[in-house]
Amino acid sequence: MCQVDEEYNGQLDHRVTPRVSKKCVKCKENTTVLIIRAGDAFCRGCFKEYFIHKFRAMLGKNRVIFPGEKVLLAVSGGPASSSMLSQVQEGLSRDAPKKLRFVPGIIYIDEGGASGQSMEERKRAVAQLESVFRATNYHYHIVHLEQVLSLPSSVLEAGSSATEKPQTGSSYKAAVDHFIPTRKNQNQHPDLSVENAQSLLSNLSMQEVQNGVTSPITHEHTQALQRLFASVRTPTAKEDLLHTLRQHLILHTARTQGYTKVMMGDSCSRLAIKLLSNISLGRGASLATDTGFSDPRHGDVVIVRPMRDYSSKEIAYYNRMFDIPSVFIPGLDSKAQDKASIQRLTESFVTKLQTDFPSTVSTIYRTSEKLHTACPPQNTNTQLSAKCLLCVCALDTKLEEFSAYQATLISEQLSQRRGPGPDQGCETGDGGCCSSAKSTVDLKSLLCYSCRLTIKDMTALDALPQYILSEAERRRSQMREEISEFLLDEEENEAIPRVNGS
Numbered sequence: 001m002c003q004v005d006e007e008y009n010g011q012l013d014h015r016v017t018p019r020v021s022k023k024c025v026k027c028k029e030n031t032t033v034l035i036i037r038a039g040d041a042f043c044r045g046c047f048k049e050y051f052i053h054k055f056r057a058m059l060g061k062n063r064v065i066f067p068g069e070k071v072l073l074a075v076s077g078g079p080a081s082s083s084m085l086s087q088v089q090e091g092l093s094r095d096a097p098k099k100l101r102f103v104p105g106i107i108y109i110d111e112g113g114a115s116g117q118s119m120e121e122r123k124r125a126v127a128q129l130e131s132v133f134r135a136t137n138y139h140y141h142i143v144h145l146e147q148v149l150s151l152p153s154s155v156l157e158a159g160s161s162a163t164e165k166p167q168t169g170s171s172y173k174a175a176v177d178h179f180i181p182t183r184k185n186q187n188q189h190p191d192l193s194v195e196n197a198q199s200l201l202s203n204l205s206m207q208e209v210q211n212g213v214t215s216p217i218t219h220e221h222t223q224a225l226q227r228l229f230a231s232v233r234t235p236t237a238k239e240d241l242l243h244t245l246r247q248h249l250i251l252h253t254a255r256t257q258g259y260t261k262v263m264m265g266d267s268c269s270r271l272a273i274k275l276l277s278n279i280s281l282g283r284g285a286s287l288a289t290d291t292g293f294s295d296p297r298h299g300d301v302v303i304v305r306p307m308r309d310y311s312s313k314e315i316a317y318y319n320r321m322f323d324i325p326s327v328f329i330p331g332l333d334s335k336a337q338d339k340a341s342i343q344r345l346t347e348s349f350v351t352k353l354q355t356d357f358p359s360t361v362s363t364i365y366r367t368s369e370k371l372h373t374a375c376p377p378q379n380t381n382t383q384l385s386a387k388c389l390l391c392v393c394a395l396d397t398k399l400e401e402f403s404a405y406q407a408t409l410i411s412e413q414l415s416q417r418r419g420p421g422p423d424q425g426c427e428t429g430d431g432g433c434c435s436s437a438k439s440t441v442d443l444k445s446l447l448c449y450s451c452r453l454t455i456k457d458m459t460a461l462d463a464l465p466q467y468i469l470s471e472a473e474r475r476r477s478q479m480r481e482e483i484s485e486f487l488l489d490e491e492e493n494e495a496i497p498r499v500n501g502s
Contacts, residue, residue, distance in 0.1 A: 026050070034317050037358060044321060051318050055087040056098065058306045064294050065261050065304065067101035072259040074250055075106050077129055077327035081265030083315045084307050086324045088263075089136055102261070106133050106140035107253055109246050113145050113217075113225045115332045128327045141253055146221035148245045153471040155252045156389060159300025228463045235333070235341035237457035240281065240450070242332055244390050245465075254301045266305045269312040269350075272364035277346040282450040285396035291368045297392050311361060388448040389472055396448050443472055
């Protein structure tokens with residue numbers, strides 16, 4: 001039998017295990033307290049500077065938020081959005097070397113009605129978040145998901161271009177030059193300062209602060225919301241519909257309260273999962289706006305993602321080391337199995353792959369930075385008929401004849417083609433197969449491919465919020481008026497000879 005120590009004991013190569021440097025890679029003096037990735041070992045102070053600088057650099061590089069603008073921070077209570085709120089507080093503090101120059105506000109969407117939480121659990125979660133929000137002295141809004149049932153149909157329209165600014169360096173510099181004298185005037189008159197205004201707003205009751213945005217929810221509203229999500233068959237469609245309704249509520253609150261920008265807390269890890277899941281859901285045409293830094297599809301309100309350079313590991317370390325408060329709130333996908341939905345399966349796949357291959361998330365994220373949409377740029381001049389009714393992205397269904405989308409439609413039509421039996425006719429009255437399918441077809445013509453799949457998984461379209469149905473009817477009426485001169489009258493239609501005995 002072979003003996004290791006017998007003949008070639010001195011020739012064996014001993015593997016040298018790499019040791020982590022005990023000194024910080026940045027200051028070279030303090031002891032390392034954490035390792036972000038291989039070769040990036042930081043001390044406590046240098047990691048905080050690194051984290052803050054990355055947030056400032058993301059805002060400074062893009063120059064989308066102008067001085068003096070009102071920015072709405074979408075906070076869900078999770079680690080990423082809570083860390084984003086902490087960075088805004090850090091940038092607006094008096095000790096910041098380069099202070100941020102916008103006016104922040106906070107919004108939280110209570111989704112407990114869709115996830116089946118009791119009213120006591122929802123009130124407890126809202127109370128925890130309110131304590132965090134009050135400590136910031138920022139104007140904040142608590143909006144319940146049930147309020148989506150009473151939104152106006154104007155939320156689905158693009159806003160006016162009165163607030164749109166060209167995203168160039170000269171316009172940003174002009175905004176800074178205009179902001180500085182205003183700021184000096186506020187310093188001379190402290191009673192008019194932004195800080196005092198925010199402090200006064202935080203002392204107001206929520207009903208007064210939101211100027212009617214928040215209305216007390218009733219049991220009937222919760223039941224209507226639950227009927228809406230009960231009519232959706234698959235968890236994939238439920239999560240997609242929930243995301244759409246959440247965006248509508250945030251957009252409506254931003255418009256009614258005068259915010260021109262909305263900050264989302266999407267991290268690098270979350271965007272990598274979102275990119276792959278959106279491709280699986282058929283949203284490939286809008287990947288650039290769904291995962292990019294800015295999303296200008298709504299015109300007057302631009303969505304920005306300043307946390308997109310942070311991994312979930314960096315955010316977890318920062319929140320742990322500097323005691324950033326966060327609140328865990330169960331969602332629609334809490335305790336769901338890995339294969340429950342496309343979104344959940346993609347998250348499990350990316351997370352497990354990241355464990356074995358640490359560059360997985362960064363590779364997917366860097367790929368998303370190179371994506372550009374082939375559709376025309378989204379602005380207020382784009383006709384509503386060219387935008388999706390739900391997600392307000394450019395319609396990707398009006399393509400040439402020989403496309404993958406058209407091939408998919410043909411395959412679907414052939415697989416679902418079923419003629420009536422010999423003794424069965426087609427009911428033309430209410431509730432018949434043709435009448436029930438007609439409304440679905442009319443609504444699908446106003447949707448992008450992915451939103452069509454969501455609506456296809458619904459058993460009852462009348463469960464949709466009224467503002468969606470009203471806007472769909474208005475767009476269909478507008479389309480009928482545009483083509484009315486090309487349609488035949490009833491008398492002309494009857495005068496046309498019929499063939500084949502029909």
